[in-house]
Amino acid sequence: MSASAHAMARGSLPGSGPVRSGHTVFSARRRLLRPGEEYREPTAQEWQDFLAHFELRSPSAPAHAT
Template identity: 90%
Template sequence: MTGPFSCGPEDRAIPRNYIYTCLNDALTASGLTGPANEELRYRPHDFRRIFVTDALRSGLPPHIAARICGHRTVDTTLGYAAIYPEDVINHHRSFIARRRALRPGEEYREPTAQEWQDFLAHFELRKVALGVCARDFGNPLRP
């Protein structure tokens, strides 16, 4: 089930097969066909793959895409992407280069010993405050 929609006076979850039906009805109405002139069919999950591919090609770091998708490993996310790993690396590098071009150069200097110790101390306090669990904060535990 997905988000709520109105059904008379009630708000209900949208059934997955309703989304599937709407998607494929729209696709049939478009008249688009596959390479062998076959009827195209989509599932809602196909859009996760499209999102991941587009996000990685746009420079989103793979580990962030993995977090967004709820994947436990980056390898799962990269399996979704319809691009080669070299493309992922090149797009990530260009993303970093664009980001660095927009930021002041002094942000990329080596930290002093004291700044590094302050960071490590802060990080340890965060781990104590949030716990050391690998799951996203606020997400329920999965069996």
């Protein structure tokens, strides 16, 4: 396992504990095994679709009466 995977496994995230650390190690190992082609820049259309997904679903701030 790489040094960065070990660093992530040490629990630098909130809620660190044995379950979180175990999952972090698992995720780091899976990332190392994943083909490099899966790590690519999204196309302009993919990025727009991604942003639109969250813009449509983001809660609006309530209007305050003055």
